Amino acid sequence: MSDPTPGYDPQNPQTRRYGQPPVPPAGAAPGQPPALPPTHDPRADFPEPQRTVSPADPRLTVEAGRFWAGAAATALVAALIGLIGVIVFERIFTIELVPPPDLFATGSQQAAWAIDGAILAILAAGLLHLLILSTPRPRAFFGWIMALVIVVIAVLPFAWTDDMTAAxxxxxxxLLIGIAVWSLLAGVAGRTIVRRPAV
Incomplete structure (x- = not known):
């Protein structure tokens, strides 16, 4: 006898009467529970990201010829600053200065300042070249080192004399020599650094 309820579906729990067992689907063995619908795996919505192998980190090197040509020009500028400073203050304004160490015993303040300025530029260039080849952020390290060196050479004359004007x-x-060396070598490095992939 058919159920007089309109829209009755034995498999639908919303239309099945209370207490009435569900009717197994056609083809199912007697006593076998109805097959459950396939469940959805939520992990399928969030697939694992693909791991890619990053290329080798680039290594920095220097175009040595151009770099040291720029270093030589920087040494010349540093020497000229020292030479002009002595001429202006001592020869023109007759102000006694505190000379730097005369490394080559020239007996001349002008020569001592010019030679020491050139030596500072060459040493700074060698340090920068070494930092480029060995450190991850060479220009940052070079900037800090040069800033500290400039502070030292700027205040050093005050330790050698009691004349505040001369010091x-x-x-x-x-100070001018140090700033010139720093800025010029930083520009040279920016033009001569080459990035090459690691082997």
Whole structure:
């Protein structure tokens, strides 16, 4: 006898009467529970990201010829700053200065300042070249080192004399030499650094 309820579906729990067992689907063995619908795996919605192998980190190197040509030009500029500073303050304004160490015993303040400025530029260039080849952020390290060196050479004349005017002007010359070396070598490095993939 058919159920008089309109829209009755034995498999639908919303239309099945209370207490009435579900009717197994056609073809199912007697006593076998109805097959459950396939469940959805939520992990399928979030697939594992693909792991890609990153290329080798680039290594920095220097175009040695152009770099050291720029270093030589920087040494010339540093020497000229020291030479002009002595001429202006001592020869024109007759202000006594505190000379830097005369490394080659020239007996001349002008020569001592020019030679020491050139030596500072060459040493700074060698340090920068070494930092480029060995450190991850060479220009940052070079900037910090040069800043500290400039502070030292700028205040060093105050430890050698009690004349504040002479110490201040000598420190000013040293300061100009240090800033010129720093800025010029930083520009040279920016033009001559080459990035090459690691082997």
């Amino acid at each position: 201040a002007l000598s420190g000013l010359i040293n």
